[in-house]
Amino acid sequence: xxxxxxxxxxxQGASWIHRLDPRTKIIAVLVYIAGLFIVHSLLGMVMCTVxxxxxxxxxxxxxxxxxxxxxxxxxxxxxxxILNLFMYDGRTLCRIWILTITWEGLYRAVFMAVRLILLILxxxxxxxxxxxxxxxxxxxxxxxxxxRLGVPAGEIAMMMSIALRFIPTLLEETDKIMKAQQARGxxxxxxxxxxxxxxxxxxxxxxxxxxxxxxxxxxMAMEARCYRGAKGRTRMNPMRFAKxxxxxxxxxxxxxxxxxxxxxxx
Amino acid sequence: MPLEVKHLSHTYAKGEPEETQALxxxxxxxxxxxxxxxxxxTGSGKSTLLQHLDGLLRPDAGSITIHxxxxxxxxxxxxxxxxxIGLVFQYPEYQLFEETVSEDVAFGPKNLGIxxxxxxxxxxxxxxxxxxxxxxxxxxxxxxxxGGQKRRVAIAGVLAMKPDLMILDxxxxxxxxQARQELLSVIGRIHKEEGNITILVSHNMDDVARMxxxxxxxxxxxxxxxxxxxxxFSRGEELEGIGLGVPGVTALIRGLNRKGYHLPEELLxxxxxxxxxxxxxxxxxxxxxxxxQRKG
Numbered sequence: 023x024x025x026x027x028x029x030x031x032x033x034q035g036a037s038w039i040h041r042l043d044p045r046t047k048i049i050a051v052l053v054y055i056a057g058l059f060i061v062h063s064l065l066g067m068v069m070c071t072v073x074x075x076x077x078x079x080x081x082x083x084x085x086x087x088x089x090x091x092x093x094x095x096x097x098x099x100x101x102x103x104i105l106n107l108f109m110y111d112g113r114t115l116c117r118i119w120i121l122t123i124t125w126e127g128l129y130r131a132v133f134m135a136v137r138l139i140l141l142i143l144x145x146x147x148x149x150x151x152x153x154x155x156x157x158x159x160x161x162x163x164x165x166x167x168x169x170r171l172g173v174p175a176g177e178i179a180m181m182m183s184i185a186l187r188f189i190p191t192l193l194e195e196t197d198k199i200m201k202a203q204q205a206r207g208x209x210x211x212x213x214x215x216x217x218x219x220x221x222x223x224x225x226x227x228x229x230x231x232x233x234x235x236x237x238x239x240x241x242m243a244m245e246a247r248c249y250r251g252a253k254g255r256t257r258m259n260p261m262r263f264a265k266x267x268x269x270x271x272x273x274x275x276x277x278x279x280x281x282x283x284x285x286x287x288x
Numbered sequence: 289m290p291l292e293v294k295h296l297s298h299t300y301a302k303g304e305p306e307e308t309q310a311l312x313x314x315x316x317x318x319x320x321x322x323x324x325x326x327x328x329x330t331g332s333g334k335s336t337l338l339q340h341l342d343g344l345l346r347p348d349a350g351s352i353t354i355h356x357x358x359x360x361x362x363x364x365x366x367x368x369x370x371x372x373i374g375l376v377f378q379y380p381e382y383q384l385f386e387e388t389v390s391e392d393v394a395f396g397p398k399n400l401g402i403x404x405x406x407x408x409x410x411x412x413x414x415x416x417x418x419x420x421x422x423x424x425x426x427x428x429x430x431x432x433x434x435g436g437q438k439r440r441v442a443i444a445g446v447l448a449m450k451p452d453l454m455i456l457d458x459x460x461x462x463x464x465x466q467a468r469q470e471l472l473s474v475i476g477r478i479h480k481e482e483g484n485i486t487i488l489v490s491h492n493m494d495d496v497a498r499m500x501x502x503x504x505x506x507x508x509x510x511x512x513x514x515x516x517x518x519x520x521f522s523r524g525e526e527l528e529g530i531g532l533g534v535p536g537v538t539a540l541i542r543g544l545n546r547k548g549y550h551l552p553e554e555l556l557x558x559x560x561x562x563x564x565x566x567x568x569x570x571x572x573x574x575x576x577x578x579x580x581q582r583k584g
Contacts, residue, residue: 034305087304201344202383205375206445207367207399224395227385231431 031190033150038266039081040151044160046267051148053274057281058137058144064129066284067136073277074144083150091146092139099138106131158183162252163261176252184240192233199228291318291453291485296350296360298336310336311347312509318485318502325496325517326489328506329531334489337506338455341487342375354453371400374451378458380442381435389415389433389441390426396449414448415441417481419474436467440474447478454478455487460495472499497521497535497556505532518554537561544568 039047058070078088092099112126149157162179169175200210203224210221298311310333318324328334339345341352343359343366352359354372374396377383386392393411402410412422418440425433430441443459456475460468476499479486490496496503496517503520505513507530513520517535521527524534524542534542537558541551549568555561 198377199383201339202375202377202380203395204344205342205370205377206383206396207370207449208395209366209399224383224385228383232382 031149032153033083033087035082035151037080037082037151039077039147041264041266042151042270043261043263043267044152044156045164045261046263046270047148047152048157048160048164050270050274051145053278054144055141057277058140060278060281060285062285063288064133065288066281067133067140069280069284070140071136074140074147077147078143081147081151083147088143088146088150092142095142099135102138103131103135106134154186155183158186159257159261174252176255180252188236188240191236192229195232195236196225196229199225199232290320290355292351292353293317293341294351294353296337296340296352297348298340298345299348300336302348310509311340314350314506314509314511316504316511316514318487320485321483322485322501323479323499324485324487324502324504325500326487326504326506327491327493327496327532329491332506333509334506335457336509338375338457338487338489341453341455342373343369344375367400370396370449370451372451373453373455374446374449375455376443376446376457376459378461379439380446380459381430381438384430384438384442384445387429388427389420389430390422392430392441393445393448396445400449410448410450411444414444417447417474417478418444419470420444436463436471439463439471443474447482450482451484453485453487454482455489457489458491459488460490460492475499493521493533493535493538497537505530517556521556522554524553541565 042050054070054073057073061067061070078085107123107127107130108121110124110127110130112124115123115125115128117123152160158179161182162175165173165175165178204210208221208224210218210225213221294315296311296314297309299307299309301307314333314337326334326337336345340347341359343364346362347360350360357368357372358364359369359373384392386395390411393414394407397407397410411426415422415426420437420440425437425441430438433441439459443456446454459475460471463471472495475486475488488496488499500517503513503515503517504511505520505527512530513523513526521534521538524538527534533539535556537556538553541553541555541561541564544565545551545553551561551564551568555564
């Protein structure tokens with residue numbers, strides 16, 4: 023169950039997408055998300071889907087691997103779909119008890135569900151094709167102009183990379199603790215929500231203690247290596263834009279233009 | 289057969305790039321009251337095997353049976369598996385969570401449906417078996433205790449479930465030498481007093497040689513050797529070939545044999561080995577008494 027969460031997991035590869043500069047990819051994802059909210063017709067959504075499909079195809083990350091990331095948020099997508107289904111007035115499609123499904127509602131529901139799915143898949147493509155370290159380095163560089171305004175970009179990036187770095191560790195830890203408590207007869211699968219919540223205690227207490235222990239060790243290890251804040255630190259691999267980044271920027275520009283055009287024209 | 293493992297196989301992440309076969313056709317049997325040690329280096333499949341024994345993982349193929357209960361059968365109730373098998377994970381002190389030691393030890397048996405006086409008795413008994421005094425320590429927070437004590441509390445928590453089979457995964461990892469020795473003697477005592485099957489995963493060949501009745505050697509998901517410590521440790525070269533060592537006594541004897549002596553390599557008892565070595569080593573020339581005896 024815990025292994026299903028793929029957000030923040032890197033899929034090893036050497037595709038064109040993998041080799042793009044992290045900064046390009048971060049901006050591309052922001053552009054893509056903006057595009058998703060600019061388009062307002064089904065045609066626009068189809069265009070967004072095609073773009074994502076192309077990115078997935080180029081990245082060579084297997085589709086099954088990508089779709090697994092949707093499983094944990096399936097409920098949210100379903101809820102969005104159902105809520106939208108009943109929320110719109112218009113031509114009646116069918117009636118269930120006091121609820122009415124309209125053609126417009128169905129249209130909106132499909133539209134919103136697709137938007138949500140593309141939103142999640144699109145942003146997870148960034149983490150599938152970029153190492154967490156590259157990601158935070160990219161963020162740091164993109165935020166660095168704000169440093170003059172007093173935004174501690176370096177520290178934020180360090181905190182993010184540490185947080186990202188420890189997601190798998192904490193998941194592993196959770197898995198271990200769950201198994202240990204299961205071995206002592208703990209039952210996490212039956213009972214109502216309240217009972218289940220109380221039964222999480224044997225996992226949560228040890229997990230918190232573990233998290234604090236790991237954080238302490240981490241802080242000590244960093245101090246032992248003379249970490250004194252991000253100021254003045256240099257990079258082992260300085261980031262440089264390549265030709266493919268220019269190409270990607272042009273493609274994203276075309277995409278954004280098409281989205282805006284769709285908004286105005288249709 | 290009290291514990292019977294037959295043709296057990298397990299593959300992680302099937303159909304994905306990181307697919308790995310963690311267990312491949314593992315079979316062995318353990319008699320009632322026997323002490324089994326499992327050795328093998330990291331990634332040899334030990335932990336996977338243990339989790340199968342406790343029903344936490346399901347095999348792709350094969351079966352595990354203990355006293356007639358088929359652990360690997362999905363229809364076997366989980367409570368039944370827990371009643372039969374107690375698994376103490378590595379660093380078990382990290383699973384402590386209750387406010388008092390007694391409550392924490394009671395967590396397992398409570399989950400088995402034990403209540404009231406019987407529960408208190410089990411908790412006290414388990415704590416005493418691990419060498420802790422329930423009257424002085426029972427109401428303390430487990431987080432106030434020392435590392436070694438915490439670990440004993442965690443072991444008591446599994447012990448209180450009175451399993452037929454008690455599994456300990458590297459129980460002495462990270463303890464100081466004294467706490468290690470104490471814990472090992474506690475484990476030996478528990479095994480003797482409870483009369484159950486004990487499985488110990490260890491990297492210390494001296495402990496294995498001293499405590500185990502049977503040794504299972506794992507390498508790359510396979511059970512490569514299974515037998516008494518004497519049988520297993522007499523195959524020192526094979527053990528070294530898969531990155532494992534031999535007990536100190538065996539290493540000494542093997543070293544001497546390489547220098548031209550002919551000592552029995554299966555000797556594991558220190559006293560016996562010492563006598564054998566004393567008998568084989570040439571008497572020193574400047575000890576007239578011994579020389580005289582030789583000549584005579």
